Each structure stands twice: as C-alpha cells, then as structure tokens.
Amino acid sequence: MDDARQPLIEIAGVSKHFGEGEARVDALRDIDLTVRRGEVVALLGPSGSGKTTLLNVIGCIIAPTVGRVTLDGELVYDNRALRGDLRRLRLDKIGFIFQFHNLLPFLNARDNVALVLTLAGRSSVEAQERAVELLDYLEVGHRKDAMPALLSGGEAQRVAIARALANSPRIILADEPTAALDSKRAGIVMDLLRKLAAEQDACIVAVTHDEKIYDRFDRLFHLRDGVLEDQEEEVS
Amino acid sequence: MNLAYRDVRHNLFRFVLTCLGLSLLMAVVLAMIGIYNGLVADALNIVKAPQADLWVVESGTQGPFAEASKIPGRTRDAVARLHGVAEAGSITYQTVEARHAGETLRLYVIGYEPGRPGGPQTIAEGRGITQTHFELVADRQTGLVVGDRIRLGRNSFAVVGLVEDTMNSGGDPAAFITLPDAQTLQSQLAPPAQRVQTARGAGLLKSADTVAAVIARLEPAADPLGVATTVRQWKHLGALTQAEQEAILIGSVVDRAKRQIGLFLGILLTVSAVVIALIIYTMTMEKLKQIATLKLIGAPDRTIVSLIVQQSLALGMVGWSFGLILILLVKDYFPRRVVLEPVNAAALGGIIIVVCIVASGLGVRAALKVDPATAIGG
Numbered sequence: 001m002d003d004a005r006q007p008l009i010e011i012a013g014v015s016k017h018f019g020e021g022e023a024r025v026d027a028l029r030d031i032d033l034t035v036r037r038g039e040v041v042a043l044l045g046p047s048g049s050g051k052t053t054l055l056n057v058i059g060c061i062i063a064p065t066v067g068r069v070t071l072d073g074e075l076v077y078d079n080r081a082l083r084g085d086l087r088r089l090r091l092d093k094i095g096f097i098f099q100f101h102n103l104l105p106f107l108n109a110r111d112n113v114a115l116v117l118t119l120a121g122r123s124s125v126e127a128q129e130r131a132v133e134l135l136d137y138l139e140v141g142h143r144k145d146a147m148p149a150l151l152s153g154g155e156a157q158r159v160a161i162a163r164a165l166a167n168s169p170r171i172i173l174a175d176e177p178t179a180a181l182d183s184k185r186a187g188i189v190m191d192l193l194r195k196l197a198a199e200q201d202a203c204i205v206a207v208t209h210d211e212k213i214y215d216r217f218d219r220l221f222h223l224r225d226g227v228l229e230d231q232e233e234e235v236s
Numbered sequence: 237m238n239l240a241y242r243d244v245r246h247n248l249f250r251f252v253l254t255c256l257g258l259s260l261l262m263a264v265v266l267a268m269i270g271i272y273n274g275l276v277a278d279a280l281n282i283v284k285a286p287q288a289d290l291w292v293v294e295s296g297t298q299g300p301f302a303e304a305s306k307i308p309g310r311t312r313d314a315v316a317r318l319h320g321v322a323e324a325g326s327i328t329y330q331t332v333e334a335r336h337a338g339e340t341l342r343l344y345v346i347g348y349e350p351g352r353p354g355g356p357q358t359i360a361e362g363r364g365i366t367q368t369h370f371e372l373v374a375d376r377q378t379g380l381v382v383g384d385r386i387r388l389g390r391n392s393f394a395v396v397g398l399v400e401d402t403m404n405s406g407g408d409p410a411a412f413i414t415l416p417d418a419q420t421l422q423s424q425l426a427p428p429a430q431r432v433q434t435a436r437g438a439g440l441l442k443s444a445d446t447v448a449a450v451i452a453r454l455e456p457a458a459d460p461l462g463v464a465t466t467v468r469q470w471k472h473l474g475a476l477t478q479a480e481q482e483a484i485l486i487g488s489v490v491d492r493a494k495r496q497i498g499l500f501l502g503i504l505l506t507v508s509a510v511v512i513a514l515i516i517y518t519m520t521m522e523k524l525k526q527i528a529t530l531k532l533i534g535a536p537d538r539t540i541v542s543l544i545v546q547q548s549l550a551l552g553m554v555g556w557s558f559g560l561i562l563i564l565l566v567k568d569y570f571p572r573r574v575v576l577e578p579v580n581a582a583a584l585g586g587i588i589i590v591v592c593i594v595a596s597g598l599g600v601r602a603a604l605k606v607d608p609a610t611a612i613g614g
C-alpha cells in the first residue's frame with residue numbers, strides 16, 4: 001500500500017516571477033506541494049492568484065524562477081531545467097485538458113486522439129485502434145468521425161480527455177475543465193476523471209472555480225497572490 | 237497522418253481560392269515573360285530570316301531596321317564580286333497599309349530577289365514566289381490565306397504562300413514580294429513632293445533602283461569582319477556583320493521596350509513575392525493557437541515546421557501550375573507572340589519555391605517562438 005501513496009508531483013520551494021523592476025509580478029511565492037498516485041486535487045483561488053502559472057510549471061510549460069520540480073520520481077527542475085526535451089516528457093507523462101477543448105479543428109475526433117499516439121511512436125493502425133477504444137470508453141465512440149466543430153461542448157471535452165489520456169500519462173493537468181459545461185455535465189466529467197485516476201494510477205490536478213464540483217476532489221488547495229494557503233482537510 | 241494535407245482538406249475551399257488568386261498572379265508574370273521573349277524573338281526573327289553573314293547599308297546609318305538606309309541597287313553586283321562572298325541579294329523593307337476584307341491591314345513588306353538571299357526561309361503553306369510580278373507570301377498573322385488577292389499601291393497581288401512568326405519589331409506581320417514590285421510600290425507610295433521630283437526626271441534613274449540593304453552570305457572560310465572592312469572603304473556604303481546587326485536591333489530598337497517590360501516584370505515579381513509571403517505568413521499566424529496546442533501535446537518542432545513548409549510549398553506549386561496551365565491556354569489569343577520557354581517556367585517555379593521557403597521561414601520563426609501556454613488561455 002505504501003507504493004500507492006508514492007508522490008507523482010513534488011514541488012519544493014518554487015517561485016516564479018514575470019518581468020523585472022516596476023513591472024515585476026510575483027505569480028508564485030515559495031510553493032510546496034505534493035500530489036500522490038490516485039489523488040484528484042483542485043487548485044482554487046481568485047483570478048490572478050497564480051493557478052494557471054502553477055499548472056504550467058507542473059506541466060513543464062514554463063520554468064520556475066527557483067525551486068525544485070520532481071515528476072514521477074524524476075527531478076525535472078532544480079533551479080534550472082534538467083531535461084532538454086520537455087516536450088517528449090509531456091508526451092509521455094503528462095496529459096492536458098483545457099477549459100476549451102483545444103482540439104485541432106482540421107482533424108476528426110478519432111485522429112485528434114490518434115495524433116498524440118503516433119507522435120509517441122505508435123504505428124498508425126495501432127493508434128487508430130486505441131483512439132477508437134478510448135473514445136468508446138468515454139462514450140463518444142459514435143462521434144469518432146465528426147469534426148470538432150460539429151461536436152457538442154460535452155462531446156468535445158470528452159474527446160479532449162481521451163486525447164489527454166491516450167498515452168496513459170501519470171499526471172493529468174486540467175485548467176477549468178468544466179467551465180464550458182453545465183453543472184450536470186461538469187459532474188459527469190469530474191466523475192469520469194476520478195474513475196480514470198483510480199484505474200490508471202494517475203493523479204489529477206484541476207483548476208476550478210466551480211463550487212458545485214468541490215466534493216469531487218480529494219483535496220483543495222487555495223492560492224492567494226501566489227501563496228499556497230493552508231491546505232484544507234480532505235473533502236471525502 | 238499528414239497534418240498539412242489534413243488542414244488543407246479541412247479548409248479546401250479557402251485553399252483553392254487562394255491558389256486561384258495566386259495562379260492568376262502567376263499567369264500575369266508568365267504572360268509578361270512571354271511577351272518579353274516574344275518581343276525579342278520577333279525582332280530578331282526578321283534579322284535572322286535572311287540567314288545573312290553581312291549587311292551592306294548606307295554609310296553612317298545603322299540600317300535597315302534601326303534607321304532608314306538607301307543604297308543603289310547595283311551595289312549587289314559589286315558585293316557579289318567581292319572575295320569571300322558566296323552570294324548576295326538586294327532587299328527592301330517598308331511598312332504599308334492595305335485594305336483587306338474591309339479592314340485595314342498593316343504589312344511589313346519585304347522586297348527580295350527570288351533565287352538570292354533575303355526571301356522567306358520556310359513556307360508553312362502554299363509555295364514560294366515563282367513569278368517576277370504580283371505574287372506575295374504573307375505571314376499567317378495577316379489573316380490572309382493562300383488564294384487571296386490583296387491590293388498594294390496600284391497593283392493587286394496573289395497570295396501564293398504563308399510563313400509563320402515573321403514580323404517587325406513593331407509587330408506588323410511580314411509580306412514578301414519581289415524586289416521590282418517592292419520598288420514600284422515604294423515609288424507609288426512615296427510622298428507627293430518626291431513623286432513630283434521623280435516625274436520631272438531629275439533623279440529618275442537614281443531613285444528608281446534603290447534598295448535598303450544588300451545582304452551577303454560568305455564562303456565558309458571567309459572572315460565577316462574582313463569583308464566588312466573592305467566594304468566600309470567604299471564611298472557611301474557601310475557594312476554590318478550579322479552579329480552587329482542583331483546587337484543593334486537588341487540595343488536600339490528593342491532595348492527600350494525590353495527595359496520597360498523588364499522593369500515591369502521586376503515589379504510584378506516583387507509584388508508576387510510580397511503577396512505570397514503575406515499569404516503564408518497570415519496562414520501561419522492564424523494557426524498559432526493550434527501550433528501552441530501541438531506543442532502542448534508534445535509535437536516536436538519537426539512536425540510543426542513541416543506543417544508550415546509543406547503547406548506553403550503546396551500553395552506556391554499549385555498556384556504556379558494553375559498559372560502555367562492558364563497562360564498556355566490563353567497565350568495564342570494575344571495579338572503578339574507570347575514565347576514561353578520551359579526554362580522560363582522553371583525559373584519562375586524556382587523563384588516561387590525560394591519565396592515560399594523564405595516566407596515560411598518567417599512563419600516558422602513565429603511558430604517556434606509561440607508559447608505553448610497560449611493554448612491553455614485563462
């Protein structure tokens with residue numbers, strides 16, 4: 001059971017500021033955060049508090065000014081980037097779900113999912129098969145040939161989730177994944193994410209403003225002015 | 237899966253429309269190149285047609301194309317007797333307006349001596365001139381057909397044959413007649429004042445037998461410059477080698493038109509390059525968000541660069557080929573010859589490829605700089 005509590009994300013002493021002098025913005029100040037396998041956590045906080053910035057640091061999209069970032073046991077940042085191919089790391093270990101689905105408009109649902117599989121080195125046939133499997137699993141298999149523009153918001157978001165999950169990432173990052181959905185659909189999507197985290201032994205970090213889904217998280221983290229406030233008690 | 241192809245297919249209508257616009261531009265560029273070539277080729281054709289080695293003209297002139305030249309007809313015998321000259325023929329050139337089938341026809345009338353250099357080289361249809369009088373071989377561009385009759389001056393001529401691509405630098409199609417006919421025509425069409433003088437008998441003999449030039453073909457071993465030097469020592473006569481004659485024509489007669497079109501072509505190419513660059517650049521800019529998404533999901537730069545470069549090359553090449561097809565379809569409807577050599581089309585293709593690569597370079601730079609975080613938004 002000890003293994004199950006193994007940390008996937010370890011953030012230690014991370015600060016991030018943008019700009020210098022007058023224009024300096026301290027987006028993150030000395031953040032410590034650990035997320036373990038199977039955990040589903042939420043980042044809360046007012047606008048401009050640094051939620052997206054923190055998510056981007058975890059996703060290796062931006063480098064922290066100082067601090068250490070360890071992902072799935074691998075030290076990625078220690079005051080500087082330690083890996084040259086961060087995109088490859090993202091491809092293998094991290095899945096992103098955005099507020100708006102961000103599917104590529106020129107590929108149909110199946111190919112949007114298959115693309116990340118082929119980028120990771122799967123053969124085209126294999127990628128197509130797994131894409132269909134994933135879409136079926138997320139109950140949008142019947143829409144596999146539709147172009148993103150023709151999908152409903154919920155369908156598109158599920159396709160996006162399928163894409164985020166395609167390479168079985170250990171870390172799933174979601175920035176307001178349910179903001180574009182009504183509360184019923186939001187609940188469904190969150191339940192789905194919980195189920196996936198449990199099944200795939202992954203962790204999920206989601207930014208949300210949506211109070212109605214707070215009960216779907218294991219833990220809630222509050223950010224204010226770049227500072228992580230005392231962690232709330234576990235919700236469930 | 238090829239992302240460039242998928243994106244094009246998704247926006248097919250727009251892509252085709254852009255290609256079509258580009259191809260019109262390419263067609264204009266190609267037309268301009270063709271017109272330029274046609275101009276040079278036509279101008280040179282008339283000089284090359286007699287297959288001469290030497291042009292004997294009035295001294296001090298650059299005749300007979302760049303300037304008027306008038307020499308006595310008997311010059312030909314003197315030239316023919318020169319050491320190294322194989323054969324020589326007198327020739328006249330004049331532009332004549334005639335009426336045919338209710339329309340005014342401008343003809344570039346060439347008078348030559350049948351059996352001597354100066355006549356049409358290859359007859360495309362019908363036959364060459366065999367009678368001493370009143371037969372005519374015309375360029376097909378005149379619209380005349382074999383069997384037609386046309387009035388020049390006071391005489392009626394029978395069209396016995398047709399040639400192709402023979403016209404002066406002004407674009408007037410050529411008509412060949414015999415030298416005596418041409419001289420008669422010249423006196424009939426001469427300005428009234430001169431005619432009065434001629435009638436008075438003053439210069440009757442002198443002016444009746446003048447020609448524009450005598451052209452000579454040399455023995456294979458003869459040196460054109462040497463023969464030219466000899467001729468230049470004669471009173472009132474000058475001599476130009478074939479090479480000099482072509483250079484004069486290109487230099488003086490065609491040069492302005494050539495520079496005019498050349499400059500316009502340059503502007504047109506620049507405009508096309510800017511338009512292509514702009515299209516490709518905006519095409520990439522519109523995709524920045526998608527490119528950020530690609531980066532975010534882990535696509536390597538190679539994937540992104542090939543998406544942009546492939547699309548811009550496709551755009552350039554489709555535009556170029558449509559343009560080429562278009563110009564090949566319409567080029568014969570131009571009033572003057574449009575000459576497109578494969579090397580011209582290839583050169584334009586090469587330029588387009590370079591422009592596309594440079595333009596996509598700009599797009600690629602922007603694409604590689606884009607922060608994957610912009611895909612997240614919020």
Ligand SMILES: Nc1ncnc2c1ncn2[C@@H]1O[C@H](COP(=O)(O)OP(=O)(O)OP(=O)(O)O)[C@@H](O)[C@H]1O
Nearest residue numbers: 018019025027046047048049050051052053054614
């Ligand atoms: N690239 C950047 N350059 C300069 N400042 C930035 C940049 N990105 C974020 N910031 C600043 O950092 C602070 C934190 O921004 P962040 O986007 O993390 O907030 P957020 O909590 O996600 O807000 P929201 O709820 O509105 O999405 C803000 O003051 C923002 O203006």
Ligand SMILES: [Mg+2]
Nearest residue numbers: 051052613614
């Ligand atoms: Mg945000």
